[in-house]
Amino acid sequence: MEMMSYRPAGCPINNTLETFGDRWSLIILRDSMFGGRPRSFRSYLTESIEGIASNILTDRLKRLTANGLLTRSPDPSHKQRVVYSLTEKAIELVPLMAVMGSWGLRHTRPAADLATGAQVLEDGGPQLWEEFMDELRHIHLGAPQPAVSAFARMEAAYAAAAE
Incomplete structure (x- = not known):
């Protein structure tokens, strides 16, 4: 194609x-x-x-x-x-996805458990977006593993919401 x-x-x-x-x-x-x-x-x-x-x-x-x-x-x-x-081109879409998730939190009625990732990204702001992109670079592109895990933060929020 x-x-x-x-x-x-x-x-x-x-x-x-x-x-x-x-x-x-x-x-x-x-x-x-x-x-x-x-x-x-x-x-x-x-x-x-x-x-x-x-x-x-x-x-x-x-x-x-x-x-x-x-x-x-x-x-x-x-x-x-x-x-x-x-x-890398796709990973650079994380800020766009975060902003779309934030918009969805404010203007739609997302399921509580499915809203947690968007809420964590909104609360963490650009600093967390960068950490998340670094982690995606590690997972998908073989870059060094970052010291901070954005996934762990999102998974902890998801687990708390599921309780």
Whole structure:
């Protein structure tokens, strides 16, 4: 699949939206960010609470890979499977995801347990976003492990909300 080309005068917001394609692409990126590991096709299909159809998932994974947001590589634990990892370009979307989550906390009625990650990111602000991106770089790009775990902070908040 060929990367999309944009007109030089295109609106940056429209260009960004064209890169993703639709809500399913953002959900796939969300699941990649907050899933804590590179993901297989099957894990996207079975672990997403939204219930994406396999044909849509196939198309969006191809689009996200072609647009440089995901990479596709052999799964070291299973010869016939591949895993998808975030690229630096996708990791840099964490602030956008955090702001969308904050907006959703204020203007929608999210389930309490599903709102915890967004609340932690909102409360932590840009400092936590940077820590989260450093942790994603470790998980998906092989960068050194950061001293602080943003995932641990989000998991603790999720566990507290589930009690």
